[in-house]
Amino acid sequence: MTAGELNRISMKVEPPGPKAKEILERDKKYMATTNKVMPIVAKRGQGMYVEDVDGNVYLDFQSGIAVNNTGHCHPKVVEAVRKQVGELIHFPGILLSQNLEGEVAKKLNEITPGDFEKKVYFMCSGAGAIDSAIKVARWATGRPREIAFMGAFHGKSIGALSLTASKNAYRKGFMPEMPGVVHVPYAYCYRCPYKMEYPECDVYCAKVIDEMYLEKFIPPEEVASIFVEPIQGEGGYIVPPKAWHKEVKKICEKYGILFVADEVQSGFGRTGKWFAIENFDVVPDIMVIAKGIASGMPMSACLFNEKYDIKQPGAHATTFGGNPVTCAAALATIEAMKEEKMLENATKQGEYMIGRLNEMKQKYEIVGDVRGIGLMTAIEIVKNKKSKEPDMVTRNKICMDAMKRGLLVLFCGASSIRIIPALNVTRAQIDTGLELLEKEIQENCNA
Numbered sequence: 001m002t003a004g005e006l007n008r009i010s011m012k013v014e015p016p017g018p019k020a021k022e023i024l025e026r027d028k029k030y031m032a033t034t035n036k037v038m039p040i041v042a043k044r045g046q047g048m049y050v051e052d053v054d055g056n057v058y059l060d061f062q063s064g065i066a067v068n069n070t071g072h073c074h075p076k077v078v079e080a081v082r083k084q085v086g087e088l089i090h091f092p093g094i095l096l097s098q099n100l101e102g103e104v105a106k107k108l109n110e111i112t113p114g115d116f117e118k119k120v121y122f123m124c125s126g127a128g129a130i131d132s133a134i135k136v137a138r139w140a141t142g143r144p145r146e147i148a149f150m151g152a153f154h155g156k157s158i159g160a161l162s163l164t165a166s167k168n169a170y171r172k173g174f175m176p177e178m179p180g181v182v183h184v185p186y187a188y189c190y191r192c193p194y195k196m197e198y199p200e201c202d203v204y205c206a207k208v209i210d211e212m213y214l215e216k217f218i219p220p221e222e223v224a225s226i227f228v229e230p231i232q233g234e235g236g237y238i239v240p241p242k243a244w245h246k247e248v249k250k251i252c253e254k255y256g257i258l259f260v261a262d263e264v265q266s267g268f269g270r271t272g273k274w275f276a277i278e279n280f281d282v283v284p285d286i287m288v289i290a291k292g293i294a295s296g297m298p299m300s301a302c303l304f305n306e307k308y309d310i311k312q313p314g315a316h317a318t319t320f321g322g323n324p325v326t327c328a329a330a331l332a333t334i335e336a337m338k339e340e341k342m343l344e345n346a347t348k349q350g351e352y353m354i355g356r357l358n359e360m361k362q363k364y365e366i367v368g369d370v371r372g373i374g375l376m377t378a379i380e381i382v383k384n385k386k387s388k389e390p391d392m393v394t395r396n397k398i399c400m401d402a403m404k405r406g407l408l409v410l411f412c413g414a415s416s417i418r419i420i421p422a423l424n425v426t427r428a429q430i431d432t433g434l435e436l437l438e439k440e441i442q443e444n445c446n447a
């Protein structure tokens with residue numbers, strides 16, 4: 001395909017096509033092993049669509065794992081990056097200053113929850129910003145330990161990995177982890193770890209943190225922070241009850257523990273609010289932001305109440321953090337999201353999407369659960385509704401077959417499918433995507 005507009009699915013050859021195969025072979029030889037789940041070699045992206053090297057055009061409901069929240073190559077972001085590249089590509093914020101870093105930090109102050117001044121470290125990855133949050137909390141409290149949740153994903157650097165607990169494959173072979181972390185069960189109501197029912201449970205899974213863990217074997221005065229994904233992402237797009245978040249925050253306040261909201265995946269408009277934690281009326285002490293912040297340019301941020309600032313020059317920062325080009329992309333991202341009312345659209349289209357997915361849940365025995373807020377949505381595929389046994393094989397087949405038909409959706413959790421288009425998706429594009437998805441579900445339900 002020549003460089004025309006990408007505006008509809010067009011499958012020319014079953015992926016991987018001949019060009020993709022060649023590239024994948026080369027990559028296998030030279031690239032370190034990662035976990036490439038689909039044989040797609042992308043060439044270009046535009047809005048909701050991606051074209052591969054063999055000319056197939058896909059409708060992208062993966063958004064680069066919740067990164068391309070403004071769609072692929074949003075014109076405003078492209079223009080800002082082009083302009084900045086011609087002016088100043090790098091100037092090390094770790095030692096010197098340029099004008100854009102502080103501007104992004106100021107904007108983040110405005111759009112994040114909390115009626116107080118906040119300070120920011122800019123990093124280049126979610127994991128880097130998580131490590132920053134660990135250090136800020138330890139410094140601010142003088143305490144050496146963290147609490148995190150089963151099923152959590154916070155990244156793969158040794159610090160972040162020590163908080164991650166979503167797959168053995170991430171951890172196997174890398175011990176010892178950072179000492180001091182204890183994991184407790186998350187509020188996964190569809191598969192309650194305590195076999196209780198909400199709301200009768202009275203969020204026992206939060207209260208038990210205080211009544212059992214902090215009481216019996218994690219002295220609270222040693223705990224610097226609790227790391228919380230407002231909606232667990234990699235773990236399966238699990239949405240806790242509002243009361244759970246409020247209870248966790250209450251426990252933090254009781255003991256002077258800092259509440260860290262990991263908004264890497266759930267933030268930047270994904271749920272229809274700037275940050276997912278706003279849906280739960282909790283104000284975090286520290287926030288970790290990445291993925292969607294700069295529409296795909298590598299930027300992340302650890303943002304915290306200014307009173308926790310590490311007032312020790314040199315203690316923390318990174319060479320590329322706050323890079324001018326990524327800053328320009330972040331400013332353009334925020335502007336585009338405001339101008340085009342993408343948060344409002346995420347809420348509106350998300351409600352529609354969840355409605356449609358719930359209809360599928362009624363119709364198909366293998367759709368066990370539908371979860372999400374805004375456009376952070378997922379379904380869980382099970383053997384049947386009664387046993388709720390996760391069906392990873394069918395889940396994988398649905399995703400792979402959807403890809404062959406030109407729809408990109410992504411795995412998460414034991415047997416869930418995340419459906420996360422960009423925040424400027426249209427009703428018609430959702431309909432197209434969900435029709436394709438339903439066809440796969442239907443075929444696999446009867447299989």
Ligand SMILES: Cc1ncc(COP(=O)(O)O)c(C=O)c1O
Binds near residue numbers: 233
């Ligand atoms: C919630 C969450 N935290 C942290 C990370 C780590 O981000 P990165 O892959 O940029 O290091 C991810 C990545 O998927 C994530 O979803």
